[in-house]
Amino acid sequence: MPGAAVAIQTFGDFLGFNPHCHILCTDGCFYGDGMFRVAPLYDLKKLEKIFQRQILKMLLQKGKITKDLAAMLSNWRHSGFNVFCGLRMQPGDAEAMENLARYIIRASFSQERMTYFSDESKVVYRSKDNKKGKTFDALEWLVAMCSHVPNKGEQMVRYYGYYSYYSNLCRSKREKQNKDDVVPCILEPEVPSKEYRKNWARLIQKIYEVDPLTCRKCSREMKVISVIEDEEVIKKIIKHLGLWGVKTRPPPKTAGPPKPLKHTFDYSTSQLPSSDKWLYVDVEYPDAYPS
Numbered sequence: 043m044p045g046a047a048v049a050i051q052t053f054g055d056f057l058g059f060n061p062h063c064h065i066l067c068t069d070g071c072f073y074g075d076g077m078f079r080v081a082p083l084y085d086l087k088k089l090e091k092i093f094q095r096q097i098l099k100m101l102l103q104k105g106k107i108t109k110d111l112a113a114m115l116s117n118w119r120h121s122g123f124n125v126f127c128g129l130r131m132q133p134g135d136a137e138a139m140e141n142l143a144r145y146i147i148r149a150s151f152s153q154e155r156m157t158y159f160s161d162e163s164k165v166v167y168r169s170k171d172n173k174k175g176k177t178f179d180a181l182e183w184l185v186a187m188c189s190h191v192p193n194k195g196e197q198m199v200r201y202y203g204y205y206s207y208y209s210n211l212c213r214s215k216r217e218k219q220n221k222d223d224v225v226p227c228i229l230e231p232e233v234p235s236k237e238y239r240k241n242w243a244r245l246i247q248k249i250y251e252v253d254p255l256t257c258r259k260c261s262r263e264m265k266v267i268s269v270i271e272d273e274e275v276i277k278k279i280i281k282h283l284g285l286w287g288v289k290t291r292p293p294p295k296t297a298g299p300p301k302p303l304k305h306t307f308d309y310s311t312s313q314l315p316s317s318d319k320w321l322y323v324d325v326e327y328p329d330a331y332p333s
Contacts (some may be wrong), residue, residue, distance in 0.1 A: 044071045045204030051145040055169055056176045057151060064146035069130050072204050083243075086125050095121040126261060129253070133204040147199060150190040182246050 048065040054060035070080040098112045107115075115121060131138045157166045158180075165183040168175045178186065192198050201207065243255045255264045270276055280286045 043073065043204050043209070044068050045206075045209070047205055048200045048202065050200075051146075051149040051150075053190045056167060057190065059189070066146070067217045068141065068204065084127055086127055089127075090123055090125040093125055094121055138232070151187060287312045 044067065046065055049064040050061075051064065052059060052061050069077075070078055072078050094116070098107070098115060101107045102109065102112055128142075131142070151167070155168045155170075155172075157168075158164075159166070163180040165178045165180060166175050167178065168185075203209065243253065246252065247252050255266075256262070257264050270279070277286070
């Protein structure tokens with residue numbers, strides 16, 4: 043059984059109407075006596091298509107749109123639907139879970155980004171990056187805030203599957219009977235060894251917690267167009283990007299046996315002669331033994 047916590051939000055950066063959902067979902071399914079099996083890597087494009095189809099189907103059933111409009115939206119190159127999948131959070135990472143949970147249930151506006159001018163009855167609201175701002179009339183600002191207040195009894199955070207009320211109730215009963223232990227292990231998806239080795243992107247993401255197929259600029263999934271194996275072509279590409287002359291960090295030095303300490307003595311302030319021949323100097327013939 044999978045689990046998900048869905049937070050419904052209707053606001054954008056400047057309190058405009060921008061309906062979207064933040065979802066905390068399990069990266070697999072719970073089964074048996076609390077065992078957890080990790081699911082294979084999601085195909086975001088297919089997931090986006092399923093999400094779009096279900097939303098249009100719901101709007102059709104409620105009579106909000108027509109079939110012609112639904113067909114037109116389905117054929118758009120940029121449909122306006124988008125699915126983003128963040129990095130996996132490992133079990134026990136309470137700080138990351140808390141930060142993400144606080145983000146998805148945040149309020150529609152931030153008081154720190156709001157400035158009220160009482161003389162003009164104006165409100166200036168700044169963007170997240172503090173580069174843009176929008177001026178509202180005081181009453182317009184109140185209307186914008188109230189438009190995102192949920193109706194009475196409407197739940198904006200909903201729990202499904204393993205995190206639902208019924209599942210939590212069953213787990214609490216098992217805990218009272220001392221039958222619900224800590225998850226014993228996490229099982230990786232059962233796929234053939236050759237196929238799993240080919241999934242290099244998932245292995246890199248699992249080790250370095252960075253998805254190599256996610257674009258840094260638009261955060262969308264990138265596709266592998268071709269695989270280049272020619273050394274000369276690779277060299278030209280790296281030189282064009284200005285990465286050929288970048289010095290890498292040298293490997294760490296191997297730990298060898300400690301070097302013997304060298305002791306030095308400073309005789310500059312000593313009151314003794316610079317040579318030990320004075321012990322054998324004849325007092326009557328001192329010139330016979332120069333220092």
